[in-house]
Each structure stands twice: as C-alpha cells, then as structure tokens.
Amino acid sequence: MAGIISVTDLCSFKFCERGLYIKKVLGFREPVKPVMVLGSIRHKVYDDANKKEEELISQITSDLKRNEVLQMFANAYNGILNKSIVSFSQQLRDLNMDLNEVTVNMHEAVASQAASRADEIISFSSKNNVFGEQLWQQLTPKIISELKVSSEKLRLKGVIDRIEDRGSEYVPVEIKTGRAPNEGVWPDHRLQLSAYAMLLREELKFNIKECLVKYVAADQTRQVVMNPFMEYEVTETVNSVFQLLGQNEIPDVCGKSYCIWLRTPIINR
Numbered sequence: 001m002a003g004i005i006s007v008t009d010l011c012s013f014k015f016c017e018r019g020l021y022i023k024k025v026l027g028f029r030e031p032v033k034p035v036m037v038l039g040s041i042r043h044k045v046y047d048d049a050n051k052k053e054e055e056l057i058s059q060i061t062s063d064l065k066r067n068e069v070l071q072m073f074a075n076a077y078n079g080i081l082n083k084s085i086v087s088f089s090q091q092l093r094d095l096n097m098d099l100n101e102v103t104v105n106m107h108e109a110v111a112s113q114a115a116s117r118a119d120e121i122i123s124f125s126s127k128n129n130v131f132g133e134q135l136w137q138q139l140t141p142k143i144i145s146e147l148k149v150s151s152e153k154l155r156l157k158g159v160i161d162r163i164e165d166r167g168s169e170y171v172p173v174e175i176k177t178g179r180a181p182n183e184g185v186w187p188d189h190r191l192q193l194s195a196y197a198m199l200l201r202e203e204l205k206f207n208i209k210e211c212l213v214k215y216v217a218a219d220q221t222r223q224v225v226m227n228p229f230m231e232y233e234v235t236e237t238v239n240s241v242f243q244l245l246g247q248n249e250i251p252d253v254c255g256k257s258y259c260i261w262l263r264t265p266i267i268n269r
C-alpha cells in the first residue's frame, strides 16, 4: 500500500467505506458521471479566470465605472466558460449531455462568481484609490488556485481549489454547488478543509487559522475556524483509511443506495 492517500479519500471514507475499498484496493474504476465532468469544467473555469486576473485588473483605470468593471469581468468569465465547455465537449457528448444546456446551467454560478470577485476588486480599488498595475500589486486578497499539496508526515495529499492570500495569512476556500446546511458547514466539508489547512501549514510553514466554504447556490460564505479537535479528526480518519486499505475483507454494505448498487467485482486471489 502506498504511503500517501488523498483528501478526497478521506471524504469517500466518511461517505462509504465499502465504496472506497472497492475503488482503492480492488481497483474498480467508477464510470465517469455527469457531475464529475461538470465539476472538472467548474474547476477549469475558476482556475483560468484566476490566471486572467492580472490582465483584467491592469485594465481598470480611474475613469472606468463600476458597471464597466462588472461587465468586463462578466464577459471574461463567460468567454472562459464557453472555452472550457468546448474543451470538455468530447466527454460531454460521450455522456449524451447537451453542450448548450450545460452552458446555460453553469452560466448563473459563473456569473455570480465573476460579480463577487469584481465587487471585491472594485471596493479595494476605491478604498485605496489604486488602479491598473498598481492595483494588481497591492490587491489583497489575491487568489492562489488549484494548489497541489502533499505531506509525508501527514500521509496526505490534495489539490486546494482556492487560497486567499491576505498578505499576513492564507485562507483555504472551497466552492460548493450543493445545498448549504442551516448553519455552519457540512461535516465532510469541515473535514476536507481541516485537512487542507494542515497540508497548507506543512507546505508554507504558516499557521492557518480559518477556512471558508462558499455555497454558491445559497450565495453564502461560511467560516470554519481551525481547532485541535478538527486536526484530531483528520489524523484519526487518515489512520482509519490506512487500516481499511490494509484489511483483507470487503466492508459490509452500509445502506446507502450508492453502496447497495455498487457491485463487488469478482476477484481471484
């Protein structure tokens, strides 16, 4: 067994141990589902938009009106969305998904992300009275996207969607499309972010105090303040995953419909 697992394995473990075992130990590959391709497109959009940020911001001059900046971001994000969908067109067709329909469905979330980032930048610009290249230099938070992190010590690796670089602190951010809980964040999101915070601390030698989950459908940002119990939960879960992967028997069906329909591959040992 390899000495390192991914943060998504921790989440899979919490969701269904048998599913994780079948995938990791028996090597059964899940067929690609629409939600996975949509997730990949969404990641690509935010990553590409982030890479374009310097170029966009350098065009923000003092005579540009708020609406014009919002429009500039909306157009840029829209163009990136269209390009990303084209780059995944083969996978979408393989799943019999309609490209136009996907574009329409993703448009709203992308537009709201564009608007909220533009708003953040506009308010920084007016508060500090900086524009163009100077605005880019001074802007906080800057966004680091799709950062790969790994640690032998934690026996964990992962890719962090977004990190807000606030100059004196780093804040991991997860963007979630699903339903938001009434308060706080879902337990698996908390686990995921705690793991990222620990990995980031190892990587940057920088203490991570908080994380954020953006529930885009509910248009809400929820804060997760790090504490020792959450770190304990992560290390305990890592231990449990290694224990599971090292065992010989396939775990029992847990009762989730996903699990019930998951056929055990026939294996010869």
Ligand SMILES: [Zn+2]
Residues within 6 Å of the ligand: 015, 016, 017, 018, 019, 252, 253, 254, 255, 256, 259, 260
């Ligand atoms: Zn299960």
